[in-house]
Amino acid sequence: MAAPNIKSGSSVTTVVGKTVGYAVTTSMAAALSNGASSGKVLKINSVYCANVDGAAAADISLEHYNGTTGFAIGKTIAVPADATQVLVTREAYIYLEEGHSLRAQASAANDLELVISYEDIS
Numbered sequence: 139m140a141a142p143n144i145k146s147g148s149s150v151t152t153v154v155g156k157t158v159g160y161a162v163t164t165s166m167a168a169a170l171s172n173g174a175s176s177g178k179v180l181k182i183n184s185v186y187c188a189n190v191d192g193a194a195a196a197d198i199s200l201e202h203y204n205g206t207t208g209f210a211i212g213k214t215i216a217v218p219a220d221a222t223q224v225l226v227t228r229e230a231y232i233y234l235e236e237g238h239s240l241r242a243q244a245s246a247a248n249d250l251e252l253v254i255s256y257e258d259i260s
Contacts, residue, residue: 150259150260151260152258152259152260153257153258153259154257154258155255155256155257155258156255156256156257156258157253157254157255157256158170158253158254158256159251159252159253159254160242160251160252160253160254161248161250161251162187162198162242162243162244162249162250162251162252163243163244163247164243164244164245164246164247165243166199166201166208166241166242166243167241167242167243168203168239168240168241169200169239169240169241169242169252169254170182170234170239170240170254170256171234171238171239171240172234172235172236172237172238172239173236173237174205174236174237175236176236176260177236177260178236178258178259178260179233179234179235179236179259179260180233180234180256180257180258180259181231181232181233181256181257181259182226182231182232182233182234182240182254182255182256183226183227183228183231183255183256183257184224184226184227184228184253184254184255185200185224185225185226185240185252185253185254185255186222186223186224186225186252186253187200187215187217187222187223187224187225187242187250187251187252188217188221188222188250188251188252188253189217189218189219189220189221189222189249189250190220190248190249190250190251191219191220191246191248191249192219192220193219194219194246194249195216195217195218195219196216196217196244196245196246196249196250197214197215197216197217197244197245198212198214198215198217198223198225198242198243198244198245198250199212199213199214199215199242199243199244200212200215200225200226200240200241200242201240201241201242202232202234202238202239202240203238203239203240203241204235204237204238205237205238208241211225211226211232211240212225214245217250225252234256240254
């Protein structure tokens with residue numbers, strides 16, 4: 139199954155709200171993944187990127203990866219020192235189907251952290 143039918147009255151039995159943190163590296167890597175046979179869809183409500191370096195700005199790139207190809211959500215977005223950028227909001231949410239992930243990359247190691255709020259729907 140690629141994603142459960144989330145229409146009202148469907149076979150969806152569980153919606154669990156979750157929040158995770160992720161320290162972004164200088165390599166494009168999965169910050170949140172939906173397993174290939176999870177039987178779930180993940181509804182991404184928000185993604186915040188905080189620069190934890192007190193002195194230097196850093197850039198963040200975020201993409202939706204469908205298991206084969208990455209598509210940019212944000213590309214080299216500057217995050218000033220000690221500041222936060224909102225990358226995804228509840229008004230413009232993103233779904234991760236089975237085998238899909240959110241991937242992130244920072245311009246500097248140990249400078250950026252993501253907080254991702256999502257709904258785990260099954």
